Amino acid sequence: MGIFCPRLWLPGLLFSFANTPQTKAQDDPKAREIIHKAEEKLRGNTSEAVVSIRIVRPKWSREMKAKTWSKGKKHALILITSPAKEQGIVYLRREKEVWNWVPSIERVVKLPPSMMSQSWMGTDFTNDDLVKEASAEDDYTHRLLGQDSLSGMPCYRIEMKPIPGKAVVWGKVMVWVDMQWYVQLRAEFYDEENKLVNTMYASSLKMMGGRMLASVMEMIPADKPGNKTVLVYESIRFDHEIPDVFFAPEQIRNVR
């Protein structure tokens, strides 16, 4: 998984596109500005959301519910609230480090870097998606390819390619951003051989937390027919006060 997906799915778990604006060679300022606005939609000083996550496989599916909190770009936390066996599990990110609270054994486990590439809770996301700091502003060039219509909504179609030398896993990312609300409706992730790896679809736009956001998102791996992860935002709010100590590893056992 790459830089876009988690940012879109769990606002605040992720890094924002919109860092200090910089001008890159072959970069289209208008395309950058569109991405910037789309990211601003999901950003706040803090965020708190309730989400449901459904993992779909050809022969089975399972559903989880979670609460997420974030503060700035560096602090994020996920609490699993169901199913019963996983209830109370917490993932905490501080900068690039991740801690996992395992309530059944009442233990905080620090995740090693090699574990970052593994699936997060069996979804189509990896642990790395929780900590990825890749920045679309700094690591990609942007090109506005034109306009499309998705589900009757006019969209900007933007191509993003990694700047040589940057630690980016994707060879190319295509993004569709709704022209009215600046909501990212679709993203395609390609590998270095220009082969499609994942597609993210966003739908069911509604006002949440005072912002127009996509409340349903689907991540579909291209090479695994019948597999997908569906995330539904049940509620979200922005810019309320969360003290820094809330994101301390010593405190994650108290998160409810």
Next chain:
Amino acid sequence: MLRRLCLIVSLLSAAALYSADSARAKPVFRGFIKVLNQASFVKNLRETEYSAMVHGRINFFWEANKHLRFRVDSRQRLFLGNLPKQRGFRDLVGVDDGLISLSHTESSSSGWLWHSIIDRALVSYRTKSLELTLGRQRINWGINTVWNPNDVFNTYNFFDFDYEERPGCDGFRLVTNLPDGALELAGSAGRNFSNPRLAMLWSTRLRTYDLQFLAGKFDSFYLVGAGWAGNLRKAGFKGEANLYRNGQPAETADFIFLASITADYTFGKGWYGMASYLYNSRGSNNLSGLGMITYQKLSPMNLMPLKQQCAFQAAKQFSPVLQASVSVIYGLKDRLSIFVPSLQYWAAQNWECTLLGQNLFARAGATYRSLGQNVFLRVRYSF
């Protein structure tokens, strides 16, 4: 035991009602039911003995207001088959070293044994910078993966795989938040305030390492310890060590030292590997009784019977619902080898099946002999 339980529930209820905040006063009950089947033999397959256990757990939690929390967890086990008929088994599983006994056993000559214990009964009071917890609780100071010398209040028995929650102790825990860590003071005592333990722990972070240092008094011993959790390149790198010094003249050694170190790595395609080592200066190298180690309560001063042992684990996640692992514990003396293969399958949202083996071998003279072979099949439903 019933009277004590009633007393605890009454006190907690009264305190909770007194302090209840209607917005938060939503008591939560959770738990599970497990059925564990066990087949055991030492050398001869024809002498296989079969046992079964029904294991239930009910956890009660109430956040009365933003400061006050209550928790009571109970564990119920019904043993059937050959295991409860073994001499001393009732005493082994029914032991409760707490300040007051919250354990109760009932058995019959026909071969069943019922064990009930309250292993958590606590009240917790929190402010922005302080948290005080009183009662039966798990004070988990372990930071390493397999063996935890720093976990001085609630020693974990690696072989008791069916007790994930681990036992609690009767005591207090005071946690103070620091800018980048915490300072903890904890104490516990056994029956009639015997076996007093008092220790302080300071946890902090240095670059990508979590560090902790502890010091205290453990019965008649003074102890100091340290632990870390960090990374060596992409591998996890963790360790703990404790040094005990006897504060009284005794026949036992003046110093006891335990140290463990672990490295683990997650490879691509769901593969995971782990290697760990434990040095235990108190290890006696006496392997007798190892066959029943699954049900024994261990001391933080003696986490394994041997002086030196290694643990290795290889695991593979085939899918989010199916994973397999093989763990090996190897004692450097007498070539003690314990193999623990396991297969876990999540059959449905709250249903889980586990097939697990515990195969113990050791050298006896020139031959390699079996110390005990156990196969467990467990089905769990969580609610």
